[in-house]
Every structure is written in structure tokens, then in C-alpha cells.
Amino acid sequence: MIKQKSWLWNLTIFANTKTTTTLYPNIYVSKNFYKYSKTIQNKIIKHEEVHLGQQKQGRLKFYFLYIFCLPFFYNPWRYNWEYEAYTKSGTSKTKTKELLSSWHYGWL
Numbered sequence: 001m002i003k004q005k006s007w008l009w010n011l012t013i014f015a016n017t018k019t020t021t022t023l024y025p026n027i028y029v030s031k032n033f034y035k036y037s038k039t040i041q042n043k044i045i046k047h048e049e050v051h052l053g054q055q056k057q058g059r060l061k062f063y064f065l066y067i068f069c070l071p072f073f074y075n076p077w078r079y080n081w082e083y084e085a086y087t088k089s090g091t092s093k094t095k096t097k098e099l100l101s102s103w104h105y106g107w108l
Helices: 007-011 038-056 059-068 076-088 093-100
Strands: 002-004 021-023 026-029
Touching: 021 038, 026 038, 038 059, 038 076, 059 076, 076 093
Parallel strands: 002 026
Antiparallel strands: 021 026
16 A cells, blocks of 8 residues: 655655655655656555565564665675566666665665
């Protein structure tokens, strides 16, 4: 189910209201989500649906390894989950590697 984030998300470190976040079984979208084109919206939803599948396989493992395990160093689990989500949502492998090596993903 897709839900819009409330202001309470601003109290978290990594999941403020400007980002889209997935907590099984819901996808929480930013307040600007509906301002994007349908193409971008669909790409975001596909990306987050991959994360839903990853979480379904083991939520505690996913949350622990994605958020808490080595957040400021190379995190192979998070890198692999993000790589899968980007490529399965239509981002090229080259662009995905570029995104994951940018400052936005500095801890990956």
C-alpha cells in the first residue's frame, strides 16, 4: 500500500519526508511524489517494490543490515540491495554504479 509520509518521519535520521521509504508492507512516499511525472512515479514504485520483496524474505535481517550495519563504511548488503532495486526499476547498470558511488550513497 502506498502512503504519504507525515511530519513524524522528520524525526528519523535516514528517512525524512523528502525521501521515499519502504517498511513492509507499505511504501511511504514524499510529499513531492505526486508532482513527478507518471514515468518517474512508476520507476520509484518499482524500485520500492523490489525493497518490499527483499524485506519479505527477512525483515529483521534487512533492517539491521541495511540501516545499522556499517552505515559509514562499505556495506555489501546494502549495496547489493540498492543495486538490485535500481536495475530492476529500469536504471542502467552503468547509471546505477554511478549513483551508488556518489556522495548520496557515501556509506555504501
